[in-house]
Amino acid sequence: MKSMHKLDIDLVEMTMDVMKYTLNRISNTSPDLGAPKTETKLLELVGDTITENGIGGEKALSLFKDVLVKATVPVDHPKNFAFVPASPTRASILFDLITSASSIHGAYWMEGAGAIFCENRAMEWLVSLTGLPDTAFGVFTSGGTVANLSAMVTARHTWREKKESRKVLRSLMLTSKSAHSSVKSMAKVIDADVVAIGLEDDKMTGKMVREALAGLSEIDRERLFAVVATAGTTNAGIIDDLKGIAEVCDQEEIWLHVDAAYGGGALAAPSVRHRFNGIEKADSITIDPHKWLFSPYDCGAILYRDMTLAEEAHSQKGPYLSIFKDEGAYGFNPADYQIQLTRRVRGLPLWFSLAMHGTKRYQQAIERGLELAQIAERHIDVMDFVEMVRPVSLSCVLFRRKGWNPEDYREWTYRNHQSGFALVTPTQWRNKETGEHETVARFCFINPDTTQDDIVSVLESMHLDS
Numbered sequence: 001m002k003s004m005h006k007l008d009i010d011l012v013e014m015t016m017d018v019m020k021y022t023l024n025r026i027s028n029t030s031p032d033l034g035a036p037k038t039e040t041k042l043l044e045l046v047g048d049t050i051t052e053n054g055i056g057g058e059k060a061l062s063l064f065k066d067v068l069v070k071a072t073v074p075v076d077h078p079k080n081f082a083f084v085p086a087s088p089t090r091a092s093i094l095f096d097l098i099t100s101a102s103s104i105h106g107a108y109w110m111e112g113a114g115a116i117f118c119e120n121r122a123m124e125w126l127v128s129l130t131g132l133p134d135t136a137f138g139v140f141t142s143g144g145t146v147a148n149l150s151a152m153v154t155a156r157h158t159w160r161e162k163k164e165s166r167k168v169l170r171s172l173m174l175t176s177k178s179a180h181s182s183v184k185s186m187a188k189v190i191d192a193d194v195v196a197i198g199l200e201d202d203k204m205t206g207k208m209v210r211e212a213l214a215g216l217s218e219i220d221r222e223r224l225f226a227v228v229a230t231a232g233t234t235n236a237g238i239i240d241d242l243k244g245i246a247e248v249c250d251q252e253e254i255w256l257h258v259d260a261a262y263g264g265g266a267l268a269a270p271s272v273r274h275r276f277n278g279i280e281k282a283d284s285i286t287i288d289p290h291k292w293l294f295s296p297y298d299c300g301a302i303l304y305r306d307m308t309l310a311e312e313a314h315s316q317k318g319p320y321l322s323i324f325k326d327e328g329a330y331g332f333n334p335a336d337y338q339i340q341l342t343r344r345v346r347g348l349p350l351w352f353s354l355a356m357h358g359t360k361r362y363q364q365a366i367e368r369g370l371e372l373a374q375i376a377e378r379h380i381d382v383m384d385f386v387e388m389v390r391p392v393s394l395s396c397v398l399f400r401r402k403g404w405n406p407e408d409y410r411e412w413t414y415r416n417h418q419s420g421f422a423l424v425t426p427t428q429w430r431n432k433e434t435g436e437h438e439t440v441a442r443f444c445f446i447n448p449d450t451t452q453d454d455i456v457s458v459l460e461s462m463h464l465d466s
């Protein structure tokens, strides 16, 4: 029987086909906006793909190319303004191929040194954006959720280690109602309670944190192991009062984690950098390069003020692992600072793209996302059928189509998506005057290739359909 691991002519042909697909895809500036089909429908279209003897690479690739990929949304589509879109640089995508082709184990220096070296250079740049001290560092994770979880594990471990009595105490963290859902769901993973303060879509301030602390019972105050602030809420781009919150956490000796998964890219943008002041006081920070730093999925990052605390919390021990800690093999071991052991060197594509283009191009591309939001706001202000619901924050634009109900927004979203025109989804916004939740439209810009015409055409699609 033919081996899967041998080189043969079929493999050479397959390599050419894969390269051809890749080149076509990355040179396509306006890929078709795919839309989902039901699983039953997809099965009907492609049939059984996993069989005893295989269907052959050519057939599998053509099914993917001709049917399956068309049922996916290219996140870098210039009119994809939904959720937090993405726009990996072509250099980073190409290096993602190299990352895979190189088969590198990224957990330990012993096996991954050269690649971890590259990740570390990219990490140094991330750390420099935050203003954390030189002693701070971090590691790349699979995304913001895992970065948040890794930080929480470290924060709680550190808190527990400080007092014997805390070993049996159920832990508690404080965050805002606007914090990302992953913060609350990762609290479930570590079985911690959460106190969420403030109002949805509102900034959490130092004063609010101070008052919340004052309102805690003695035992709850003792149970508190971290405050989680957000630098760029997913819904509206709101940045908490990091300076004020950091002051309170410093005085009260509480771990401060800042979730900048989405907003973190904007640390590189001089026009808004001041809005993050205070982030340099954090004990840990989440930044997702796969959001606003143009990396392919998946790539998150967790940064720590004190790496030794992360190591104490995360470093895994086992008979077959001790060689990694041996002096002869020792170097920086990413597995020691986050929850994952075996890991892809997922910071490599970011490193290559940064090395190739330089940090200034990153700055310009991020500034462009901020500018696109301003452009959208200006158009909304002069169009009589739409109005802003709050000023732009970072690259998030929340606006209302006058006279529309939730069903209108829903239909508009599906119509634009199904016709391959754009992906723009509605969201909920808490109306400050009424306190009620209202369905509104939301743009989030990441892709620097989005044009003013793209924005205007999407806005006009709300008018034509009235």
Ligand SMILES: Cc1ncc(COP(=O)(O)O)c(C=O)c1O
Binding pocket: 084, 142, 143, 144, 145, 146, 148, 180, 182, 230, 232, 233, 234, 259, 260, 261, 262, 263, 288, 300
């Ligand atoms: C503020 C914030 N935190 C965390 C996350 C979760 O990140 P990920 O989806 O990479 O796990 C997101 C995702 O949108 C986010 O916007």
